Amino acid sequence: MSIWEYANPRAFMGWTGKALPLIWGLGIGLTVLGLVWGYFFTGDDFRMGSTVKIIYLHVPSALMAINGYFLMFVASLIWLIRRHHVSALVAKAAAPIGLTMTLIALATGAIWGQPMWGTWWVWDPRLTSFLILCLFYMGYIALWESVSDQDLAADLTSILAMVGSVFAVLSRYAVQFWNQGLHQGTSVPVVTGERSVDDIYFIPLAVSMAGFFFLFLALTLVRARAEVRARRLGVLIRREQMA
Amino acid sequence: MMPELGKYAVEVTAAYAVSLLLLAVIILWTVMRARRVKAELDAAEARAGKEAMDA
Numbered sequence: 001m002s003i004w005e006y007a008n009p010r011a012f013m014g015w016t017g018k019a020l021p022l023i024w025g026l027g028i029g030l031t032v033l034g035l036v037w038g039y040f041f042t043g044d045d046f047r048m049g050s051t052v053k054i055i056y057l058h059v060p061s062a063l064m065a066i067n068g069y070f071l072m073f074v075a076s077l078i079w080l081i082r083r084h085h086v087s088a089l090v091a092k093a094a095a096p097i098g099l100t101m102t103l104i105a106l107a108t109g110a111i112w113g114q115p116m117w118g119t120w121w122v123w124d125p126r127l128t129s130f131l132i133l134c135l136f137y138m139g140y141i142a143l144w145e146s147v148s149d150q151d152l153a154a155d156l157t158s159i160l161a162m163v164g165s166v167f168a169v170l171s172r173y174a175v176q177f178w179n180q181g182l183h184q185g186t187s188v189p190v191v192t193g194e195r196s197v198d199d200i201y202f203i204p205l206a207v208s209m210a211g212f213f214f215l216f217l218a219l220t221l222v223r224a225r226a227e228v229r230a231r232r233l234g235v236l237i238r239r240e241q242m243a
Numbered sequence: 244m245m246p247e248l249g250k251y252a253v254e255v256t257a258a259y260a261v262s263l264l265l266l267a268v269i270i271l272w273t274v275m276r277a278r279r280v281k282a283e284l285d286a287a288e289a290r291a292g293k294e295a296m297d298a
Contacts, residue, residue, distance in 0.1 A: 039259065040246055050248040053255050057262045100269040104262045111258045115251055215266075219273050226277040229284045236287040243294070 007084040009228050016221045027215035034060075034208025042200055054112045055197075056205055060212035061104035062130070062171075068098030068216060069133060069161070069168035072140070076158035086228065088154035091161060092144055093223035097216055099137040106130060129170040136164030150231070 005011055038056035045052035075091035078084055109127065110120045121127065140160050147153035197205065248255050 035259075044249070049251050050246070050255050051251045053246075053248075054258045057258055061262070097269060097273075100265050104265050107261045107265075108258045111254050111261070115254050219269060222273050222277050226273075226280045229280045233280065233284045233287055236284070236291055240287070240290065 004082070004084065007078075007086045009086055009232075012086045013225060013228060016225055020218060020221055023214055023218040023221065027211060027213075027218045029211070030207055031211030031215050034204050034206075034211050037204035038201075038208060042204060045201075048116060051112055051115055052201060054108050055201065056208045058105060058108040058112060059205060060209040061101045061108065063209055064212050064216045065098055065102040065105050065130070065133065066168050066171050067213075068094050068101055068220075069137070069165060071220070072098065072161045073165040073168070076161040079154055080158050085154075085231070086224070088158070089227035089231070090220065090224045091157070092154075093227055094216075094220045095137055095141050095144070096223070097219045099134065099141065101212070101216065102130065102134045102137055106134060126171065129167050133164065133167045133171050136160070136167055140164065150234075 006015060035056055039053055042053065044050050071094050072091040075087045075094070078087040079091065106127075109130075113122070114120050140157055143157050143160055144153050147156060
């Protein structure tokens, strides 16, 4: 069976329907476990005090804000090349979840920044690129809502997703690119593997990151399934009106 | 049971409150919309099936 057959709407509804209970369970379970572990069972950091507990929300949400846009980029690319409707609908479904993750990252960052840096906001490369990413998410959602022709909307939003992906990359690597600003470097560098976070904090953080990943996936699949159904509903309603 | 948050209690509590509120909103919105669309589609398919039977 070709991988593209999973993008057939009927096949997509079938396998996602079977996988969703497990993905929901992992998403809710790991998120609750990571947050409870981090909030209740980890101590204070010697410099940051109890604000270190914000890391269990800030890092996972920032991670999913960037990776959510990457998912939209890949899904949009598949739509533009292969014209699979489900891929366009997955990109559409992921946007509100990505926006929520971006808002959580910005809010927790500001709340964390105030006691640590003495300011809620600074035009630091990472913070600024993250704010622009947030605006791209909003623009993407607004563009989908403003075009009634769904295929045209998918084309236009796909191009916007391509352009915005530049800022998703900048958000991730802004610290390395400019090496200035208040925001610290990456806590968990994937490439080097040299962590600046002790295991006491890293293990619940890793659990929380896994939880946010599965939560994002579950929400995206539920929304994508609703979009597939809404598309079918639109066809039936048009048929009723023509009869 | 409650951790001692010291002088940063307001900041830590606010960060968790805002985040959990946003997560709750997106989860509830997503689930409610999915249920509404499914119910509307089921109703439309039932109507289409009935029309096909009547024809």
